[in-house]
Amino acid sequence: MAATDATRAADEAYDVIVLGAGPTGENVADRAHAAGLSAVVVESELVGGECSYWACMPSKALLRPVAARAEGRRVPGLKDAADVPLDVPAVLAHRDAFTSYWKDDGQVRWLDSSGIDLVRGHGRLAGPRRVVVDGGRVLTARHAVAVCTGSRAVLPPVPGLAEARPWTSREATSAKAAPGRLVVVGGGVVGVEMATAWRALGSSVTLLVRGDGLLPRMEPFAGHLVAESLAEAGVFLRTGVEVREVRREAPGGPVTVRLDSDDEIVADELLIATGRAPRTEDIGLDTVGLTAGSWLDVDDSLRVTGVTGGWLYGVGDVNHRALLTHQGKYQARIAGAAISARARGVPILESDRWGAHAATADHLAVPQVVFTDPEAASVGLTAAAAERAGYRTRVIDQDLGAVAGASLYADGYRGRARMVVDLDREVLLGVTFVGSGIAELLHSATVAVAGEVPLERLWHAVPSYPTISEVWLRLLEAYRG
Structure with a gap:
């Protein structure tokens, strides 16, 4: 059946309903369909999700020219040739191409060719195995509903911050021009990668970190080496500081950031990269006994705990196990296998740590690359x-x-x-x-x-x-x- 919209109100039954058409949701649906189950994906934004349009793909497209130039500068015979400014319009055009210009036609065609239905709209749980899309179309699941709605950037409760309309990771990876002055708040992956990219693209960058180092989830030497390189590239790094207040007098005007030391920094844009929250605040969790807006607690087969009947799965960022695209796709393969096995009545051995139905790597073998220099x-x-x-x-x-x-x-x-x-x-x-x-x-x-x-x-x-x-x-x- 071809991809469809959500204009008609009718009860429809599928073996598996997937909320969210990012890489995780696509893979859950694909694995279920490959096992002979019917599957539908419900998506309110672009098919392909955060990674395709606002995270992995655009950020790496921005960072690859930066790394190539940096490496060229260290190779005899290329040093002079590589020591030139980046062609910013060309880099941004390259980024735009890798996001498919923020159109999801290709991803929709893939779903269609794979035999997976698409329903456009916002899906909400309405009790066990039941999903209502935008208050009209009703879908029921014979075996499972998989929540794959991902996560979103969080703004800390700083006075004036929300009114200043700061960048989050979405704006940082999709900006149409390099700001003259950029303040980045946060020393994690998004913070250091975007500081690296926009500094190389011509922005004057100040990186503010509340802790005493960068990349706190890695070995300490990783943050030290990246900090050294950022400083050499001209990034102004300040650690052990907190933002107390933000002011932007007019839309599009300069933004003033006041620190706990009472210092003030004026910039053209402010990027907040200090954390993420699950996109579960408006998907009907309360109708199945869960708390709206919460991370989903799951077992190693990605089945949500505390839900009677074992039909609800939480896969990818929503379970807070490893907020990485490749790890979400890994979980999707595990969840798809577990859903299909249970649909066939095949027992799942919970003691089989490295078996087909256990996402053990989430605990012991999560890989991550930070594409800084x-x-x-x-x-x-x-x-x-x-x-x-x-x-x-x-x-x-x-x-x-x-x-x-x-x-x-x-x-x-x-x-x-x-x-x-x-x-x-x-x-x-x-x-x-x-x-x-x-x-x-x-x-x-x-x-x-x-x-x-x-x-x-x-x-x-x-x-x-x-x-x-x-x-x-x-x-x-x-x-x-």
């Missing part, structure tokens, strides 16, 4: 998190710049690698890389952590020479002594 990438537990979890560990650090492949990659290469070892089982609990060009290195670490590969076996995985991957050999040599 240098890149920062990690998977699994940090040393501090492993210690808090009670593991007996050993931490091995290596200078990435000392590896032959890194020296060839760039003059003056700066970077660091760390592996956290579980001494009782002699497997990896976590790995972190910081340096140019290390994003593609992360999957090898993800395989090692998720696969719980014994270090004695990992010793036989020989890295090619001369590549940056040779850091694996150096880490293992340091461990063996």
Whole structure:
């Protein structure tokens, strides 16, 4: 059946109803349909979701030219050629192309070709297995409803902030021009990536961080190396500060940010990147005994706990397990398999930690890349998190710049690698890389952590020479002594 709109009021039954057509929702529907179940997706915005139009794709399209120029500046024979301003209109046009100009025709065609129905409109639960779209069309689910509505940026309760209409991640990735002066509040992934991008595109950038460092969820050295690079690029970084008040006298006019020190900073735009909340405030959770606006508590098959009958699933950002697109798609594959298995009456073994129906990687092997210069990438537990979890560990650090492949990659290469070892089982609990060009290195670490590969076996995985991957050999040599 072709994709349709929500203009007619009629009760329709599907095996699976999915609220939200981002990457997570699309994958839940696809996995259910591949297993022989009928599926419909309900979406009030663009099919493809946050990642396609306001997050992963536009941000990386903005950041790739920045990284390429930075790397070129460190390569003999390219230094002079690369030391030129970026062509801002070309970069923004490139970004626009990767968002499909904020049109979802291609994504809709994919749903149609996959045999998945689309209902345009805002869907709300109306009791068990029942969804009402914009108060008219009624859908019922034979087996499951999957909430895949994602998350949204949150504005902290700062006087004058909401009235000043600051940027959130959406405005930061879709802006049509580089502001002359940009203040960024927040030292997490969005904050450092957007500070990197807009500084390179010509903005004067001030980065304000409440804590004492950047990227607090990673190993401390990751934030330190990224902070050094941002400062060298001309970003003004202030840590240990809080915003007390924001004023914008006229729409489109300058914005004044007052800090707890009573200092004031005047800018053309203000980006708030301090946290996210679940998009569950108006989807009818109260009709099934849950709290509107809350994160959804789920088991490892992504089934929402506390709902009678076990028909409701919370997949992706809404469950607050790992707010990452690739992790949402992973959860979608797990949820799709669990929904189809239960629909067929196949028992699910909850003790099978790494089986087809358990999203165990959410706890132990979540990979993430921060596309700053240098890149920062990690998977699994940090040393501090492993210690808090009670593991007996050993931490091995290596200078990435000392590896032959890194020296060839760039003059003056700066970077660091760390592996956290579980001494009782002699497997990896976590790995972190910081340096140019290390994003593609992360999957090898993800395989090692998720696969719980014994270090004695990992010793036989020989890295090619001369590549940056040779850091694996150096880490293992340091461990063996």
